[in-house]
Amino acid sequence: MLDRELLEVLVCPRSHAPLLYFPRGEADRDEADAFLLCPSARLRYRIEHGVPVLLVDEAEELVAADVQRLVDRAKALGIPGA
Numbered sequence: 696m697l698d699r700e701l702l703e704v705l706v707c708p709r710s711h712a713p714l715l716y717f718p719r720g721e722a723d724r725d726e727a728d729a730f731l732l733c734p735s736a737r738l739r740y741r742i743e744h745g746v747p748v749l750l751v752d753e754a755e756e757l758v759a760a761d762v763q764r765l766v767d768r769a770k771a772l773g774i775p776g777a
Contacts, residue, residue, distance in 0.1 A: 696726065697747065702775075707733035707740075709751045713776055714740070715769045723772055732769070737762050 696718055705714055712735040720728025731740040731747055738754040740747055748754075757765075769777035 697729075697742070697745070705731070705747065705749070707736050707738060708749050709733070709738060710736040712736065715766070715774055715776055717765075717769065717772075717774065721765065721768055732762070732765050734762050734766050739765075 697716060702714075702716055706712060707714055710733060712733055714731040714733050716729075716731055717723075718729050719726055720730065722728065729742045731742065731749075732738070733740070737757045737759065738751065739757055740749055740754050742748065766777060
């Protein structure tokens with residue numbers, strides 16, 4: 696789990712927009728699946744051993760439909776900022 700204070704200051708390195716934190720992955724099942732999402736840049740950042748990898752070159756670029764699906768899932772899970 697990432698610290699709440701850290702999450703408040705983290706932004707996407709490309710767009711400088713806030714990030715959505717999925718602490719247990721999209722399925723909300725396992726902390727090993729945690730990731731950060733920047734809807735505006737359409738980038739998904741992995742988290743390795745509790746450390747966000749906020750490198751644009753290593754982020755997964757998503758298509759708009761996948762971003763919308765994840766934003767909708769974040770809303771359903773009650774993820775802050777969704």
